[in-house]
Amino acid sequence: AQRLKGGLSESATIARFGGDEFVIMLPQLDYDEDTAAELAMDIAASITDMISVPVQIGRNLIHCSTSIGLTTFPQPQDTSSQVLRRADTALYRTKADGRNGFRFFDVSMQRQAQSRWQLEEGLHKAIERNQLELWLQPQVTNGGVISGAEVLLRWRHPERGMVSPVEFISVAEESGQISVIEEWVLEESLRLLCHWQQQGLPKTFRHLSINISPAHFMQADFIQRVLPILERYQLKGINIEFEITENLLINNFKHAKETMLHLQEQGVSFSVDDFGTGYSSLRYLNQLPINVLKIDRSFVSNITTLEDQTPIVDVILLMAKKLNLEVIAEGVETSVQKQLLDDRGCRLYQGYFYSKPLHYRDFFSQLKS
Ligand code: C2E
Ligand code: CA
Ligand code: CA
Ligand code: CA
Incomplete structure (x- = not known):
């Protein structure tokens, strides 16, 4: 000084x-x-x-x-x-x-800092105040059958209305709340499925995908925390899939591999979310227990407009075939996109063309009808 x-x-x-x-x-x-x-x-x-x-x-x-x-x-x-x-x-x-x-x-900084801080504060109470909701988006076969769903989290905020997960997941990751939140998501999803099975689920409905944040997955006690939840629910014939991102797999290859193998033994399968947007690497695809690649929406939305984006989709589909992986196309919005993907050998779809994410109750009624 x-x-x-x-x-x-x-x-x-x-x-x-x-x-x-x-x-x-x-x-x-x-x-x-x-x-x-x-x-x-x-x-x-x-x-x-x-x-x-x-x-x-x-x-x-x-x-x-x-x-x-x-x-x-x-x-x-x-x-x-x-x-x-x-x-x-x-x-x-x-x-x-x-x-x-x-x-x-400037004032916008203050608003941003405040709003972030308020989100973090609010998140602490969101679970106990019943403000978090599971929404589900159907995953559909090329024949039009709903074979599964992805769980997407929503926060019904008392003042702000629906807060996008894009906003609050990053806050939860930075504040360390993500593990508690995602374990709640897992538990609630399994509880719902059990309940639905008792009420009669269509036999064609076979799996549920759950997003797992790298910040959660990388916790040293991730397995110890998640396994008991999985074991509490006896699900017959439904496959639980964790969606993780490829950057996580590349940056922490060894730890990721051990964790995945362990969970695989307990019946969990894995998909790579937003595939193609990170450092896609053939090595990890080959050496990790991965079942599904989710082609990122950015490739799908370009499919009808930008000729030179289609080769990427072709390569992903070809590679997946060789490696015996399933592929699901995300963010399919039009019948033209679906048709072009069909022609290239894609067999599973998720996107507004079929359905937006639905509140879990609406999802179930649609599934049964
Ligand atoms: P994501 O995992 O890539 O999820 C897909 C997002 O794309 C969802 O947005 C979904 O509503 C949206 N989407 C689906 N089909 C279409 C389409 O045809 N067109 C367009 N334009 N969008 C479509 P959402 O629900 O707002 O979620 C955004 C992101 O928030 C997710 O991206 C995921 O990264 C994250 N997220 C949501 N729930 C969870 C969670 O429980 N845990 C973690 N870690 N992340 C979550
Ligand atoms: Ca300082
Ligand atoms: Ca996802
Ligand atoms: Ca995605």
């Missing part, structure tokens, strides 16, 4: 803010944003000078960098803690954007 002070005006206040953070307040200056930005860059440069030499710790070379969040004050009704919170929010944005730089606070 002393060294920094040297370069700043007399009236500047510098305070250590805990850990490796400093607050610098420059009062009574008519800074426009450009001047403030210039000053921020000067400060960053002088700090970087002090810390720029990488530090060797064991075998690792540690590089340090400076991240700055900027805000102006006073604004109406400012308290010091509001000023600090604005600067802090901007600082976290700088870090989220890749560190080593600065960002000005």
Whole structure:
């Protein structure tokens, strides 16, 4: 702090803010944003000078960098803690954007930070308050028979209405809530299936797919937590499939393989979700107990418009045939797409052309009718 002070005006206040953070307040200056930005860059440069030499710790070379969040004050009704919170929010944005730089606070940042924080808070209570719901999307054979379904989670938020899983799954992954949530999904799905079986399920309905986040799958105790749930329900003739992504398989090949083999023994099968969008590798396809490839919607939606996307689908189908894997096309929206995929040898479909995801009750009534 002393060294920094040297370069700043007399009236500047510098305070250590805990850990490796400093607050610098420059009062009574008519800074426009450009001047403030210039000053921020000067400060960053002088700090970087002090810390720029990488530090060797064991075998690792540690590089340090400076991240700055900027805000102006006073604004109406400012308290010091509001000023600090604005600067802090901007600082976290700088870090989220890749560190080593600065960002000005703006109101949208606050809304985003708040909304994220509120989602995280709300998620804690969502299960016990019965706000999470299972929706199911049919998986259909080329002959038009519903042979299974994918479970898609929905959050019926008291104020926001339906929150998309795209939004809250990532929050749950970062906050560590994902395991509890997905174990709830698994348990509820199995409970539903058991109940439906007692009421009479069509014999053609053979399997249920459940999405498993890498953050959950990679937990050291994943198997110990999931197996008891699977064992609690005696499902006859229905196959439980976990959908995982290919990046998970590549980045953690050994751990993934052990986990998959173990679960396979207990009757779980695996599909690769969003296939073709990650680092598709022949090695893992060959060496892991995978049953199904799900062709990503981006390939399917291009099928009628972009000629040069079709070879990818052809290659996936050919490869799957050679490796004895099933293929399901995701996001099929039109009969033309379905027909073209049929012609290329695809046999399983999921998409709005057949049905959007349905609330589990509506799904069951449709299945029985
Ligand atoms: P996903 O696993 O790739 O699921 C397919 C998504 O595509 C679903 O969106 C589905 O509603 C949508 N979709 C299906 N058919 C069509 C179609 O014909 N056209 C279009 N435009 N979209 C279609 P949804 O339900 O919003 O889920 C989004 C993502 O959220 C899922 O992508 C999945 O990654 C994640 N998700 C949902 N539930 C769970 C869960 O329980 N656990 C985890 N880890 N992720 C979940
Ligand atoms: Ca810090
Ligand atoms: Ca999926
Ligand atoms: Ca997918």
